[in-house]
Amino acid sequence: MAKPASATAGAPAGVGSTAESAERSDAARGGLEAAAGQAVALEGVDVAFDGFKALNDLSLEVGRGERVAIIGASGAGKSTLFNVLTRALPVAAGRVLVEGADLMAAAPEQLRAMRRRIGVIYQSYGLVPQLSAGMNVALGELTGLSNRAALRALVRGPGAETSARVVAALEQVGLAERLGDRVTELSGGQQQRVAVARLLVQQPALVLADEPVAAVDPVTGKRVLHALLELADERTTLLVSLHDVALARRFPRVVALRDGSVVFDGPPEGIDDAMLEAVYDEAGSAPFEPDLEPGAQPAATSRCDPLGIALNPPRHQHGLRPR
């Protein structure tokens, strides 16, 4: 099994005082010092539901700025992994470090600070259907406010600065004219782009995209992934779970899960039929791998492009920059 050294780019991003102190205390304890420079580090993580191990002694390190595709059959543990990375699920054993801080040991306030640095995007969008597209996008920033300020935003709407960022983010995903429309009035693809716009406003350091293109048509899916890639830069880590192996092949690093464990971790060149068989066959579901165009080759650069579009698309003024 190939296991490349995780890419680390640049100095640690400012996590905020709480997370920074957590990082320092973690280093002082002497545990997983090497992982402190990683965006994500899981060590021997177990998650069990009624005796069934959804994650089984899973260890994984992802460097800052890496773009990683997670593949695996249904039930392999992809969504569980993402839920663990937001502490939506507790772990039975092991440690989970996000930007060097122990996620499972974080106190409530520190946990919220860590979660604000994590952006999520789901197959089912995770938007509030009764709110406008603009307000859904603004939620990416409003969660950082005090409860009183949030209440004010609920009644009066977000402030001028937030509104400007919301409009810019919606412009970036091509939905500026739908600012005031309820998300239920948007198509599935448009809703997914609203979810991406929320990430643009939130400016997270780690983006977890759980099957972001599974519920949309292939063209819209490409557009959504395009937008996701556009918001990621060298300081933003992107973890995307995909059923589409052809898309996953275009990421610089692919992690394959089976039965809650990593069975492949390496560059896409290492994905062959035997590996795919090992990942999918016994699980009873064949991977979705449409024929690549004749002559198409998986990209091998560190900033490859899953969609065959520009590798480094022009940055927009309101592109993602971790705070």
Place this chain on the structure above:
Amino acid sequence: MAYAPAEPPRVPAALPRPRTPVASLLVLVVIAATGVSFYGTEFDLIELFAGAGPIERFASGMFPPDLSAATLRSTGRGIFETFQMSLLGAVLGIVAAFPLALIATGEAATTRAALRTRVLQAIPYHAARLGLNVFRSVPEILWALVFVVALGLGPFPGTVALAIHSTGVFGKLFSEQLESVPARPVEALRAIGATRTQRLLFGRLPQAGGGFVSLGMYQWECNIRAATILGFVGAGGIGQQILISMQLFDYQKVATLALATIITVLAVDRVSAAARRRLSY
């Protein structure tokens, strides 16, 4: 050696049936309790039909209804007062229930908080739930009896009784509505660091809002019906006029008042149903 042909698998019926011995036992218990209740309440169909004569005399005494100007005027006043009591009772109930419902809304925790934090969170939650249960479990007419003694006769004690009972009903329904909204948007907010209050404000409240209005309309309907009864204990509304007319054996006026009540309840029911249909999405 001959083999019996295997029974082909069959699709189970759509009507749910007890699947476990415990479920079957529960069904038997309900049937037995129903039988015991017939006995305990001295339920007798023969006696019911034997009483048809007095009922018929009472009903025939109601016709023709009294449609004199004076009766119609007093009926209109009674209906208007009942309407005001029911509306104000519902609005006051909503205002009082809303903050209590927010406190009484539980959310499954994904993280195990410290014992002190859990206790501090549990006290207001359970206190709010207990208060709402007390308000709701005491019927309006009992609250009305209490407030008629305290405040005297008239629509005011009736309105207070309706408001208190409505607070209990709204509080429970609102909190359940808030708890039962689709979880994914709320989880998405939690995942990006929203506080409990923020999840409530932006995740649960917008999703439950349409249901709140619908529940408000329904409880207003219930209040209209309840307000007609409250008059029987002197708490205002058209019920008070019905009681007085009954005591004076003026059954024709009773017929007019009862018809007006039925028409009002049906009208409110229609308006409420139409409004709730428009709100459902």
